[in-house]
Amino acid sequence: MIKIELLERSYPFQSIRWMIEGKIMDTNKGMKAVQLWKDEDLLAWHIKWRDALAEHTGIMTNRMIQTITGEKVLSTDLGFITVHDVVEEAFPIFDHPKQIGQFLGKYLACTATEEDDREVPIIPDLERDFDIRFFEDLSQWDILQKLNLEAKKRVTKVRELLKNHSQIVYHNIVPPIESLIQARSIHHQLFWETSEKKPISCYEALRNVLHEWHTEGHGAKIKEVLDGIDETFPLSEERGTALLANCLYPWELRSFVANALDNDGTGTMEQHFQSFAQEWDISRQLVKDVAGWLVNSREGVVQG
Amino acid sequence: MKETLSTPSIRAILFHYDLFPQKLEAIGKIVKVETRYGTFALKQTKMTREEGEWFIHVIRRLDRMNYPFVVPIIPTKYGDYLAMDDHSTYYLMPWYEDHHEFRHPVQPEETLIEEIAKLHGLTERVQDYSEESLLESYNHLKKRWDLRKLEVEKFVDRIEAHTFYSPFEMAFLTHFERVSQMAQEAERNLDLWLEKAKELKSYRSVLCHGRVKRNHALFDPYGAAHFINFEKAVLDSPARDLATLFRHFFHEEPWNDIDGLHWLAIYEKQFALFDDERHLFISYLAFPESIYQMMDHYVKPNRTISELACVKQLERRLLTMGRIHRLMSEMYKKE
Known part of the structure; x- marks a missing residue:
């Protein structure tokens, strides 16, 4: 257990008391979070990356x-x-879609070290099949089979998209964006609560943000978000394709299978399926939006 | 609260220091920040990333040297010397009151000269001799001066064509010959600087404050000055800072050549100038830039001061030029 005396001795804070034991403390200089790291390399990466984010953005x-x-x-x-x-x-992100887009662009472009711009797969385990046999008893089994077939087609399209853009395998890694709640506000200025997790492909992080933007019912403003991103992280041919491939990939089926196999008792199989089906619909709309934006912006370039 | 900077952005910047202000007061580009942990000065600047990096380097160097005559910079809770937002770069210092009355007799000019000499002494470095870079500096300054002289000659040609001269034109034409002689004297000393530096085959650089003047130092009640505003600090000849400071004194207070020699003696007690540096210092002082600036001001279409005020200012500057000439003569006489 982390001792308050140790924190008081080591940090410039006084009157420390736990609000959530070992995690959140109240001090004379406001609330502070305490993070315990086991992986030293991951910690070193996060220190550099967060410093770089603050310095560059x-x-x-x-x-x-x-x-x-x-x-x-x-x-x-x-x-x-x-x-x-x-x-x-919380920062009122949905009121400032373009500003958030500009920030996200800088976030995606931010590198902690030169090695961060490295050869990593746009989509890890792209060739992996989804094993749905486990769900044969599910009342929506027929629908799931159809969606699985559709998912395979989506993977084939992703493969085709990426085949012609070999250079896009070199790309940046960033901390995952797990939720838009990470956007906080300090005197009307954006404060980004960076996740402590292992870094992932910047395109996967971007896809997750856009997906959540839709989930929260603000899909109509996706175009403005993409416009903002494009200003600081130009979604030229290669980057746009990588993003589209990520949006097209059936992440929702992958996580449905993984969650069901690793059932933590948070819901019934039917409930998991319902949420999977909702995510599937959102993904379809997202692909439409992103593809439409890319076509428009590329036409704009040609006409311009 | 008097504010020119936006309060939310200041409060957001102060978050980098875990400071929660009880009172904010904007004083120029400084915000006085009163908190329960003390009073601080937050400075807003437009430094670029490169300028910011150099500034940090300078501050760290002063800290390592234990140079005591500087207001320290307080790092953020993340260990940075600078905090940034979308528009500006900021740094925080403890609040130092600037005293104008002292517990014993103090001449602020003498203190500034002495402390800047100490800074030069602590940061002195003999540079690797490069005739190329020496010539580059010489040509750069010579070119600038030639251009200024040409502008003035054009102005003189133009006004000489007038049937009747305005009071300013009359005053300018009357003293033009003397002003031109000062420019020649500046060039002669610049040539001597180059010649001597070539003979010596070495030259020194020091850390120059860059904008040294009374307003960029805060005096404590005992008369010690603490410099602020190292944003334009640069490695250069000590003649640069010294000439800047002398020109500032000439502008601020009545003085004569005896005062000038006295200030120079105080400086040289801490940090003696070499022959080449002395010539460079004299050339900086002699070049009649302040007179030329009066011409710039006079011809401005949106001039804010009257003809009479322009004449008065010109005459004051001519008087200073005359004193500089006497100071130069005395310095030569001493040699």
């Missing part, structure tokens, strides 16, 4: 607060401890 993010002696990490028997700001107020 000017956006505030949950960087590592320094100890009294100027260290970003506290090394303990439990692991490596870092301390971060906690910002409670």
Whole structure:
């Protein structure tokens, strides 16, 4: 267990008390989050990446607060401890789609080290089949079979899209964007709460954001988000194709299969299927939006 | 609250320092920030990334040298010396009151000269001799001066064609010959600087503050000055800072050649100039840029001051030029 005395000794804070034991503390300088890291390499990457994000975008993010002696990490028997700001107020992202797009573009382009722009698959395990035999008893089995067939067609199209754009395999990795709730507000300025997870392909991160944008019922503003992204992370031929491939790939079926096999008891199979079906519809709409935006922007370039 | 900078953006910047202000007061480009942990000065700048990196380098160097006459920069909670938003770059300092009355007799000019000499002494470096870069500096300055002289000659040609001269034109024409002689004197000293530096086959650089003047130093009640605003700091000849400071003194207070020699003696007690540097210093002082600037001002279509005010300013600057000439003569006499 992380001891308050250790934190008080090491950081420039006083009157510390736990709000959530081991995770969130209240201090004389506001609420702070405590993060325990086991993977030193991942921690080192996150320190560099978050510093780079702040330096290159000017956006505030949950960087590592320094100890009294100027260290970003506290090394303990439990692991490596870092301390971060906690910002409670949500940023009204849906009111500022273009600004958010511009930020996302900078986020996707941000690199912690030169090796971050490396050869990683646009879609990991693209060739992997979805094993749906486990769901034979599901009342929607017929529909699932049809969707599986459709998913295979989508994978074939993804493969075709990527085949003609070999150079796009070189791309950036960024921390995953798990939710738009990560956008917080400090005196009306954006504060981005970066995830502590392992980095993923920037295109996968972007697809997830756009998908959530739709899920939250603001699909009509996707065009403005893409316009904003295009300003700071130009979605030229290769990047646009990589994004489209990511949107087209049936991530929802992949996660439905994975969740069902790893059932954590959070819902019935039917409920999982319902949410999968909703995500499927959103993906279809997203592909339509992204493809439409790409056609328009490319036509714009040709006509311009 | 008096504010020129937007309050939310200042509060967002102060978040980088975990400071929650109780009172904010904008004073020029500085915001005075009062908090329960003390009072601070937040400076807003337009430094580019490269300028910011150089500024940090300068601040770290001063810190490593333990140079005491500087207002320290407070790092953010993430360890950065600068905080940025979309529009500006900021840095934070503890709030230092600037005193104009002291507990014992103090001449602020003498203090500034002495402390800048100490800075030069601590940062002195003998540069690898390169005739190419020496000539480059010489040609750059010579070209600039030639261009200025040409502009003035054109102005003189133009006004000489007038049947009746305006008061400013009359004053300018009356003293033009003397002004031109000062420009020649500046060039002669610049040539001597080059000649001496070539003979020595070496030259020194120091950390120059770049914009040294009374307003860029905060005096404590005992008369010690602490410099601020190192944003334009540069590695250059000590003659650069010294000439800037002398020109500032000439502009601010009544002085004579004895004062000038006294200031130079205070400087040289801490950091003696070499022959080449002395010639460069004299050439910087002698070139009548301040007179030329009066011409620029006078011909401006949207001039804000009256003809009479222009004449008065010109006469004041001519008086200073005369004093500089006497100072130069005294310096030569000393040699």
